[in-house]
Amino acid sequence: MPSDAVTHGRKRQRSESEENPALTVEDTGIESAQSKKKARLEEKRSLFVRSLPTGINNEALAEFFSQHFPVKHAVVVVDQKTKESRGYGFVTLADADDAVAAKNTLDKAEWDGKRIRIDIAEPRKRSTAEAIHEAESSKRARAEAQKPPKLIIRNLPWSIKTSEHLSQLFRSYGKVKYADLPQKNGKLRGFGFVTIRGKKNAENAVEGVNGKEIDGRTLAVDYAVDKATWDEQQEKEREKEEADAPPEGPDVDEAPAEEDEEDETSSAGSEEQKPQKGKDDGLDADLENFMKNHMQNMEDEDDEEDEEDEQGEADMNKRSLKPNTTDNTSTVFIRNLPFTTTDEQLKAFFSHFGAVRYARVVFDKVTEKAAGTGFVCFVRGPDAKDCIKNAPRSQASASNSKPSLLMDENADPTGKYTMDGRLLQVAQAVNKEEAANLADNSLAKRREKDKRRLYLLSEGAISRGSPLFDLLSPSEVQMRQASAAQRKKLILSNPSLHVSLTRLALRNLPRHYGSKELKELARKAIVGFATDVKEGRRQPLSKEENARDGKDAKELERQRKLKGKGIVRQAKVVFESNQGTKVDEKSGAGKSRGYGFIEYTSHHWALMGLRFLNGHQLQDESGRKQRLIAEFSIENVNVVQRRRAAEEKSAQISQERNKAGQEQEQQQQQQQAPAGAGRKTKGRQNVKKTNARQSSEKSGADHVSEPKQDKAEDIKQRLIARKRMTRKKKATVRGKK
Structure with missing residues (x-):
């Protein structure tokens, strides 16, 4: 109790000195107390610890250092709003020798996969305001030079x-x-x-x-x-807000709310009960010194990276990868959580599997409501593995069974994975890249089941938050909204309709555009999209989008290049007559309706063309500018099947005709070869006659009759060909009638 008496005596003496100006500082004995506090600070027994693992609190920090040295107290600085650790803190040891030994021993030590950094916390100089200003200026200059x-x-x-x-x-x-x-x-x-x-x-x-x-x-x-300038501005604003507080000259410590919170919790277990104003002065001074000197390191960790450059780039990569690996081994991901579950309830529920470090319920960023999923991080990795290993697996229902809202009681007989009547699904947590890949794969599987490809209806839509939306005229916005509503209503009303993968529908075309100009525009769209991606103005197609063409896409593309065909299969602009009926563009008697169709050879070409052409600005003959509306075309599956069957039949017939024509041509060449030999010049005929006469004398009379037979066969083939031509002409005349 003597310490309590001294403390109350100091408090009473301070209040008396304020009431009685004649009472000097020497009379109250405060000078000796302040000199002791200054000596204690100058011992440099406080450590500044940074790069702390996530989830570390004051008790964990004190326990870590108490394994090696006696600890007076430890504090982890937390964020004012989130109340989570900011990754650094202070540890005060018994004396300065222990602090130096702790820095030499534990600096760059591994703790939960992170390499902590330790520095001696320098006490704040309080001699004069000018000295403080000079120190701040020099430190800021050094930081700016290195940053x-x-x-x-x-x-x-x-x-x-x-x-x-x-x-x-x-x-x-x-x-x-x-x-x-x-x-x-x-x-x-x-x-x-x-x-x-x-x-x-x-x-x-x-x-x-x-x-x-x-x-x-x-x-x-x-x-x-820079962060130092920003902090200085924040400090000035904070000083204005706290103008009601009594000033204490240059010794006023502008400690953040985290320190006050720590002071209140740590004062209960301290050996000496002191007034709130004099509590943990050393900690306040150390924390203020850190806020002045080391804030830029905590903001972007650039200085820490510069220090680690000496160890090589490989060491930096290992250090950056370790936290992710460590966190994932002991963390599980939970689905099908009740939407009323809190972090505390989730942590308590999974504590029967083992010690839980933390538990978090995932909230939707837009709606700010629970998403039905969460994460649980165990202290020990084996506990997480056992939790995943023993979790019930979701079994696919039989094809003839009806869906039910009731839970299968046999799925979780122990009840360890059932929370508020919901069967939880537990899986190993993964990093962001793996989670993105899994999301893409699941999205691709869902889209594979969508045979009508309704997900392509959203392609071509321009949201209100997009900068391109601000460039649209009111009439174009109205046209787009009407088109989207009409397409959605049309495809939902008829199950035979589906969205094409390769065929685009273009609206708001200039009236002077024909099929030739549209085909040229379709080719330029692919080149323009690739140029935008190369220059960073657009995002390239994702893996899932490229995979929609199928496994044989590369082989089909190779065959297309071998045949010398282009990427645009068809480009068509719809024309109408003066009466409003559709007419062929080649007739030249119609005018454009302002819309058309483009068909590419594959889906990824069509997707590139759509994203470039959608909202693309064109000019008509009068100079008026208008932006295209590009969408995937809606087709009737029955019509598409009939069209494909007709195309296949036509291709088969053409192949048969080509084959028959080649065979007939070969026969004619073989038959006409002897006859053609007889229709030579007279000089050659005389030579042949002489040779024939000589050969007939040698071989006999049978060879003399061969030229006559060949000539008769040639005449017969000519007569057959004339009859065929006559029949074709008659058939053509009948068809016209």
Whole structure:
């Protein structure tokens, strides 16, 4: 209790000194207390620990260091809003020697797959405001000199959807260390950040990309404000908000809310109960010193990467891959969760499988409601494997069985995987790339079952958030909406209708466009799409989209090239007469209806053409500009089958005719060869007669009659050919009548 008496005495003396100005500091004994606190801070017994594993709290941090050295207290800095760890914290040891030994021993030590970094926390200098200002300026200058240039890109088009796509715009200027597209509620915010190695490269990037137009938007590129400047502005705003608090001169610590929260929880178990104002002064000073010196490291970890450059690029790759591997081995993914499940309920439910580190319920970013899925991370990997191994497997129902909402009681006899009457599905958690591949595969399987290909109805739709939507006129918007509603109503009303994979329907065509111009436009669309992808203005086709052509797509494409055929199978513009009836374009008596069709040889060509032509601007003869409406054509499956049967029959007949014609031609050549030999010049005939006479004398009289027989056969074949020509002419005349 003597410590409590001293504490209360100090508090009483401080209040008396405030009421009585004549009472000096020496009389109260506060000077000795402050000198002791200053000496304690100058011992440098506090450590600054960064690169902490996820999910680490104050107790875990203290337990980790207490295995090697005696720990006074430990604190993990958490985010004010999310209350989750920011990846760094402070540990105060018994003396300065332990702090130095801990830095030498535990620096770069492995902890849950991450390599932690340890530094001695420097006490904040409180001599004068000028000294503080000079220290801050020098530190800021050093940080700016070491920090890679960071650029902010505004007015981004919505076609740039991923950080990889954003980095492609700057790779030609230098190595892109980091690219980010901020989002809000799952939607892009229209700007992004790119960090490029080298100031010269950043200058070239600003000069080259700034003012560049992509998808109708002019990009604005500038240097991003550094984190230190941003923090300084935030501190000034915070000082204005806390203007009601009593100032304490240059010794006021602007500690964040996380410190106050930690002070309240740690004061219960401390040896000395002190007033709130004097509690953990050393921790406040260390944390304030960190906020001044190390904030930029925590923001983008660029300084940490520069320190690790000495170990080689391979070591950096191993370090970046370790957290993902470690997290996945002990984490399971759960489906079919009740929508009312909370994180605490999920953690408690799976605790009977083993110790659970954390549990998270997935929420939809748009609706902000539970998605029916979640993640559970176990402390031990074997517990996660046992949970997955013993989980009931979903069995496909028989083809003749009817669907039921009731759960099969035999599926989970123990009840360990049943939550609120729902049978949970447990699987191994995977990283983002594998999850994206699995999603694409499942999407492809669902689309394979969609025989009518209704998912292609959305191709060609332009959403209101797209920059292309702002370029459409009101009449074009109305035309698109009416077309979408009509197509949806039409295909749902008739089950025989389906969406074509290779045939496009184009509307809003200029009236002077014919089939020839449309076919040329279809070819240019493929070239334009490929050019846009190469220059980074468009996304290329995905693996799933390329796989829709089937397994024999490469072989068919090879045969097409061998035959010398183009990628456009047919291009047709619909014409009408003055009475409004359809007429053939070749008649020249009609006018265009303003729509047509393009048929490509494969689906991926058609998809490329659609995405380029949809919204593509054209000019009519009067100079009026209009944008095309490109959609996949709706076809009747019965009509398509009849058309294919007719095409196959026609191809078969043409092959038979060609074969018969070739055989007849060969026969005629064989038959006409002797007769042609007789119709030579007179000089040659005389020679032949002489030779024939000489040969007849040698071989006998049988050879003399052969030329006469050949001549008679030739006359007979000519008569047959004339009869055939006469029959064809008569048949043609009858058909015209």
